[in-house]
Amino acid sequence: MSFPLPPLHNPHRQIGDRVFDFSKQVAVMAIINRTPDSFYDSGTNFALEDAVAAALRAVDEGADWVDIGGVPFAPGDPLDVNDEADRVIPVVRALREKSDVVISVDTFHAEVARRSIEAGATVINDTTGLSDPNLASVVADSEASLVLVHSRARPRTQFARPQYDDVAIEVRDFLAARVQRALDSGVPDSRLFVDPGHDLNKNTLHSLELVRRLDVITELGFPTLVALSNKDFIGEVLDRAKRERLEGSLASAVACVLLGARVVRVHEVAQSVAAIRMAEAILGLREPAFLKHNMSDENER
Numbered sequence: 001m002s003f004p005l006p007p008l009h010n011p012h013r014q015i016g017d018r019v020f021d022f023s024k025q026v027a028v029m030a031i032i033n034r035t036p037d038s039f040y041d042s043g044t045n046f047a048l049e050d051a052v053a054a055a056l057r058a059v060d061e062g063a064d065w066v067d068i069g070g071v072p073f074a075p076g077d078p079l080d081v082n083d084e085a086d087r088v089i090p091v092v093r094a095l096r097e098k099s100d101v102v103i104s105v106d107t108f109h110a111e112v113a114r115r116s117i118e119a120g121a122t123v124i125n126d127t128t129g130l131s132d133p134n135l136a137s138v139v140a141d142s143e144a145s146l147v148l149v150h151s152r153a154r155p156r157t158q159f160a161r162p163q164y165d166d167v168a169i170e171v172r173d174f175l176a177a178r179v180q181r182a183l184d185s186g187v188p189d190s191r192l193f194v195d196p197g198h199d200l201n202k203n204t205l206h207s208l209e210l211v212r213r214l215d216v217i218t219e220l221g222f223p224t225l226v227a228l229s230n231k232d233f234i235g236e237v238l239d240r241a242k243r244e245r246l247e248g249s250l251a252s253a254v255a256c257v258l259l260g261a262r263v264v265r266v267h268e269v270a271q272s273v274a275a276i277r278m279a280e281a282i283l284g285l286r287e288p289a290f291l292k293h294n295m296s297d298e299n300e301r
Contacts, residue, residue, distance in 0.1 A: 003283055006218035006260030010190040013223070015145055016122035017100040018064065022223045022262040024285050026276050029065040029104070029265040030058030031229065034087045035072055040230050040242055040267055052094040059101050062273035065123070067265060068092060069106035073127050073151070073200060075158045081111050088112065089119045096120030104147065108155050110134035117142045123193075127200060128155050129178045140186030147225055148178045150197035159201045167206045168216040171196045176220060193263065195225040199233055207233035211255055218260035227265035228252040229272070250275045258283065 011023035020027060034051040036043040045051040055066050070087035071079050088105050095103055096119070104123030105116035110132045113124045117138070124139055125147040126132075131154065139146045150171045153159035164170050175194045182192055196217045198207040210217070211228075218224045228234070234248035235241065246268055253264045253272060257279040266272035280286035292300060 003258045004215075004260075005283070006215070006224065006262070007221050008223060008262075009221040011223070013145070013190065015065075015102045018102050020064075026257050026261070026280055026285075027064040027102070027263045028062065028269065028273050028276055029067050029102075029225070029263055030055070030061075030063035030269045031067055031069070031265060031267050032058065032091065033069045033072070033106075034091055035070060037074075037076070038069075038072055039074065048090050048094075051091045055091060055095045056098060058269045059095075059099050061269040063101065063269050065102035065104060065263065066095060067104045067106055067123075067125055068095075068121075070112075071107070071156070074156075075153075076156050078156055081109050084109065085112050085115050089115055092116055092119040092121050108132055108135065110138045113144075114138045117144050123147060125149070125195075127151055127195075127197065129174065130181055131155055136182045136185035136187055139182075139191070143191075145191040145193060146182055146187055147193040147195055148175055148182060149195040149200065149225075149227075150174050151200040153201050162201045162203060162206065164202075164206060167202065167209050168196075168213040171210065172216050172220065175217065179220065179222065189222070192222050193225050194220055194222045195227060198226065198228050199231045204233040204236045207231070208237070211252060211259075214256055214259040214261060223262040224256075224260060225263035225265060226253065226256045226261045228256065229266045229268070246271060254279045 013020045032055045036046045045054045068088050068091050070084040103121045104125045105121045106125045108126050108128040108131050123145045127149040196210045229249045230242050230245040234245045238248045
């Protein structure tokens, strides 16, 4: 058995100062949430100095990309645009001063996207699939890239008991429509990514199906991002609390890479980098760091 590489319209990407060839590599995206009520760390990085330190630590641990968020996806009270910007912009500026890493901002507000790009962000990661009709135009007027994520609820609202006839096909069709909307707004396809949105308005069975059938999403031809890290579908499969889902997260990430994912969004950076680099080697995309075992006239330990 071999693992087919996904079709990609534009595998060669210039994102800020970094260059990627997604036909030959996988990017690891670190998660930095500057919120008091974040899904995973529950406010650990809410203080500015903590968020900046966590971002720089992620870069040191091998992250290619850092994703900064100021508002959780989960249902809750809306946050004023200025307050959201005040959370993310200082982190973007501080990180940009110290690193050429790809910086994305997780936002669904066009105004926050505009200010983030001005501050140095090179990607906008919209988990609501262009709920703000002006967001795509903001990205189009810049050199930034755009991640289009599948979700069905209005931002920060409840969406109980999601139903799908065929989750992979319906997610693919949603993303194809959002891609067309972005293209119509002037965002070139060379700056688009897609994300099926595991767990976003989906139950555990839906998320597992999206892992198994990720090829349905990758056939769109855009680099596919997967955000699986410590999510509830992993916790429900393994009966593990959020802080005990690392192994499940790594297994899910590697499975998605083997099925064509080219960006993986993670909390535990060092462990994830090692797992993804190993998956790249299995796919024949990466050479070993060195060759020694059984390479000489004598067996070596």
